[in-house]
Amino acid sequence: xxxxxxxxxxxxxxxxxxxxxxxxxxxxxxxxxFGFDIAIIxxxxxxxQQYFALNEIAFGWGVSSLVMGSMVGALFAGRxxxxxxxxxxxxxIALLFAVTSIACGMAHSFSxxxxxxxxxxxxxxxxxxxxxxxxxxxxxxxIRGRMVSLNQLAITFGILVSYGINYLLxxxxxxxxxxxxxxxxxxxxxxxxxxxxxxxxxxWLALRGRLDEARRILTRAGGDESAAIEMAAIxxxxxxxxxxxxxxxxxxxxxxxxxxxxxxxxxxVQISGINTVITYAxxxxxxxxxxxxxxxxxxxVIGIINFLFTFVSVLGVDRFGRRTxxxxxxxxMTVSLLLLSIGFATGHVMxxxxxxxxxLFIASFASCIGPVYWILMSEMFPARIRGVAMSxxxxxxxVTYFLVVLLFPWVLKHIGGPITFAFLAVMAFSMLMVAWKxxxxxxxxxxxxxxxxxxxxxxEPGQS
Numbered sequence: 100x101x102x103x104x105x106x107x108x109x110x111x112x113x114x115x116x117x118x119x120x121x122x123x124x125x126x127x128x129x130x131x132x133f134g135f136d137i138a139i140i141x142x143x144x145x146x147x148q149q150y151f152a153l154n155e156i157a158f159g160w161g162v163s164s165l166v167m168g169s170m171v172g173a174l175f176a177g178r179x180x181x182x183x184x185x186x187x188x189x190x191x192i193a194l195l196f197a198v199t200s201i202a203c204g205m206a207h208s209f210s211x212x213x214x215x216x217x218x219x220x221x222x223x224x225x226x227x228x229x230x231x232x233x234x235x236x237x238x239x240x241x242i243r244g245r246m247v248s249l250n251q252l253a254i255t256f257g258i259l260v261s262y263g264i265n266y267l268l269x270x271x272x273x274x275x276x277x278x279x280x281x282x283x284x285x286x287x288x289x290x291x292x293x294x295x296x297x298x299x300x301x302x303w304l305a306l307r308g309r310l311d312e313a314r315r316i317l318t319r320a321g322g323d324e325s326a327a328i329e330m331a332a333i334x335x336x337x338x339x340x341x342x343x344x345x346x347x348x349x350x351x352x353x354x355x356x357x358x359x360x361x362x363x364x365x366x367x368v369q370i371s372g373i374n375t376v377i378t379y380a381x382x383x384x385x386x387x388x389x390x391x392x393x394x395x396x397x398x399x400v401i402g403i404i405n406f407l408f409t410f411v412s413v414l415g416v417d418r419f420g421r422r423t424x425x426x427x428x429x430x431x432m433t434v435s436l437l438l439l440s441i442g443f444a445t446g447h448v449m450x451x452x453x454x455x456x457x458x459l460f461i462a463s464f465a466s467c468i469g470p471v472y473w474i475l476m477s478e479m480f481p482a483r484i485r486g487v488a489m490s491x492x493x494x495x496x497x498v499t500y501f502l503v504v505l506l507f508p509w510v511l512k513h514i515g516g517p518i519t520f521a522f523l524a525v526m527a528f529s530m531l532m533v534a535w536k537x538x539x540x541x542x543x544x545x546x547x548x549x550x551x552x553x554x555x556x557x558x559e560p561g562q563s
Contacts, residue, residue, distance in 0.1 A: 127253035128290035129226035134257025142265020146276035151209040168220020170497040176225035177490025185233040185300040193291035195222040200283030228493040235477035236302040239321035244416035251470035255406040332547035357553040361492040367530040369499040372523035411466035420542040428467025429531035435460040436524035443516030
């Protein structure tokens, strides 16, 4: 005991940070699989289409079936996490990732492939909300933004990993697509095993009345001082005797404001165009006058920029603040989309000019919006309804994602680039206005302090 008490403070902090980083790295493997499962179809898709002799409609269903599963996974994951615990739910997600990766690779009929994709989507949707939620609930307030940003970094890295695997397996014959999907089992197993080495969420334990366990975890993660602050905030929060919230509670006057803000943030992050660019970058670039080979290469460059610029948010979100970064990123997206609209209208969007604007759009999103969005989702909802409320918001995001990706090719072809990108620019500007008017700055605040910030705005929604 004496040795612990005389340990230098800097050494204690370093040990806590390493422990915290290892926990978040394990949880972020769920986000890596999220990115992997979404992007692996980009390279495997043409081979899947050829193997099963699919027409365009059937092929589109094979691709989008993952998103259908993701909607359901996000919708029900919150209730599972509230009932069984965050870590237990993540264990089930990791196992589902591994099984469905192998099932996709072994499918000998298109129906079996679609079923495996839908089940994989359940894991993607669930991981998209539980991984950042778990990281937020275990991280000290001073570094929570940076830790949750690792979630988005892992998503972009998962996308890059899938691109690399697709490229490496191109020459493996007609069944190469099977290996592309099956390789997803490797990080899934690492995720599953790693979860046995991390603790349960201290907030979930506190909701169950297990305050001593919660304190021990927070102490190891952030030190005595940080744990004391977090525990004091937890004890002053609403720790109801019925820890699992009802869906109907989301629309009670007490929570209505934060639910509406969360819904707006979730919808606008999709409808402002990020996944239209990520999914249809080659189509956009070819419509701007690029050849196929150039468009594919430029799409790879977009993926690199998406990954590298995520580090800006990881390093700066706790320094500059969530709201500031979100407004800056929204402004950058608005400008780039508006210039793309003008470029399509005037015919000056070809070549390097069009690519530069798309890269500006991606850099604005990756450095400011992508990571901060998941931070906002994981910390804005009160403890009483956090699991169910985040399920609602993230499932709404997946519904919007599905509709936007489904409709974009038709809209671009029949309505045209100028109007399409002008509409996206308006949506990006709306995202800026929501952040400015409705979202308070939460950097450095405990989750319980943030709950009070939104509670005050519920009573005084006009207050800035």
